[in-house]
Amino acid sequence: MHLAYPAVLSALLFSTGLYGVLARRNAILVLMSVELMLNAVNLNLVAFDVWLSKTAQDTLHSGQALTLFTIAIAAAEIGIGLAIVLAVHRNRGTADIDRLRDTAEPGDDDDPDDDSDDGFDGDSETARSEPAEKAEATA
DSSP: OOTHHHHHHHHHHHHHHHHHHHHOOBHHHHHHHHHHHHHHHHHHHHHHHHHHHHHSSOOOOHHHHHHHHHHHHHHHHHHHHHHHHHHHHHHHSOOBGGGGGGGSOTTOSSOTTOOSOSSOOSOHHHHHHHHHHHHHHHO
């Protein structure tokens, strides 16, 4: 088998994963796209290891060993990433990445004197105590 076949497949997998990371807004889909990119790298590592082992006398299979390390790191990344996504989903009710910037405290803008647009309508005292009540209810 030629080296071009797995290299083209790996490039397609990597570009699909890159599109998923850049275009998706759901955190779980972004994590799946990162996994797709890591699998494309793993495919390249194994393909080049097999290709180089045909030409070299020693067969260390370092590409396959690196693939095992990459799989272990990817498993740890997915475990931690899913734990973070689940914690955010429990607190916020959504896994939308665009809404994660709303986790900052209200009024933490660049200009501390300007509180005219704090993101809330109505009485500011009632609006500021609302997230604290929600956090106490979930705890």
